[in-house]
Each structure stands twice: as C-alpha cells, then as structure tokens.
Amino acid sequence: DTAVSQTPKYLVTQMGNDKSIKCEQNLGHDTMYWYKQDSKKFLKIMFSYNNKELIINETVPNRFSPKSPDKAHLNLHINSLELGDSAVYFCASSHLVHPSGNTIYFGEGSWLTVV
Amino acid sequence: DAKTTQPPSMDCAEGRAANLPCNHSTISGNEYVYWYRQIHSQGPQYIIHGLKNNETNEMASLIITEDRKSSTLILPHATLRDTAVYYCIVRENTNAGKSTFGDGTTLTVKP
Secondary structure, eight states: OOSEEEEOSEEEEOTTOOEEEEEEEOSOOSEEEEEEEOTTOOEEEEEEEETTEEEEEOSOOTTEEEEEEETTEEEEEEOSOOGGGOEEEEEEEEOSSOTTOOOOEEOOOEEEEEO | OOOOBOOSEEEEETTSOEEEEEEOTTOOTTEEEEEEEEOTTSOOEEEEEESSSOEEOSSOEEEEOTTSSEEEEEETTOOGGGOEEEEEEEEETTOOSOOOOOSOEEEEEEO
C-alpha cells in the first residue's frame, strides 16, 4: 500500500490555467505538507496543515491554495499558472509530535510543467 | 532550525562503506538529526534519525559526535542503488516540518 499518494504524477498545462494536485495519506498522521522542488533541486516547504488547520505558510503566492477536507487529505490548488510554477511538488505527512521523533514521509511527487 | 553543511558530492566503490559527513554546529539541545535521501525522480526517503546516541537500522548507521556538532551517516555496504542525494537535517521533535532541505550530498556509487 502506498503510504502517501499524490495525483497526477505528471501535469502539463498552459499559462493562466487553474489546476489541482491531490494528496492522500494512510499512515494515520495528523500533519500534512506540500513541498516544492525547483529546477535547482532545492526542496522547500510551502504549507503545513495539522488536523485540517494551517500551521505553516511560507510566503507562497496566494494563487496557491491548499485545502484539507480531512486530516488524511491535503490538496493543492493553483490559480493562474505561471511559467515559474513549473516544478516538482511533493506531498508529505507526519505526526506533529511523537516521542521518538516526527519523521516526515513523502509522496512520489507531481511534475508540473507550465507552457 | 539549525543549519547543516554537507559536501556537495562524494564517490564510493560498490561494496565498500559510504561515510557521509554533516556539520550542524548550531544545533540546540532538543533538535534531532535526520537523514533522508532522494533517488532520481523519486520522493525523499527517510533513512534514520537520532538525538544523542548512535543509531542503527536496516538501512544505515548514524554516528553523532559527543558535542552533537557533527554526524556521519554510514551505509555499510554501498550498492549502485544507493546512488542518490543525501540530506542531513536538524529539527525539533515538536517542529511542524519547517526544516529546510539544503543542497545535500550527491553520492555516486561506482562499480
């Protein structure tokens, strides 16, 4: 069973379009994240949700709107896509607090290309 | 979170031990040391973590110096499939994942 799954894996779209990436985790974690990895391979956190509540928003443009219908899902909606949004987006999850460390588990990534 | 410093790249012969260093001189007392790796075109994969003591699991060993200012990830018998970017991160147990993944070390295992 895939622990953190995200869809679609590949997405090619035109500038100005609106698109969504879905993420689901079956690990029973209470915290989920979205990370962005650009062409320079630098992995940077975008958002973090704990029990459906936003706890981290790393100065991401408001064209990016995460939505968490329940603690097992965190979807990423992007409005008015720009060329610079082309990147790999990783969903992840963890316990917020755990006595032996809150290890983060990542999905396989969604490759977004804006043309 | 404390910052970490890693060499940009390393080579290792297949079957030999790979020792990947990480400096984290500003680590605080409640920050853990985590290691992840990212194989090309895949999501980052958790390897191991520790607070003070050395740790070992089925994938690797983690050696943390007594002053906790540096650590070494050891892959005891590197295989070609261990070729990846290895990230060393320090973060608090209660931190909500705000840790920054730096540039990491690109490990190339050669036949």
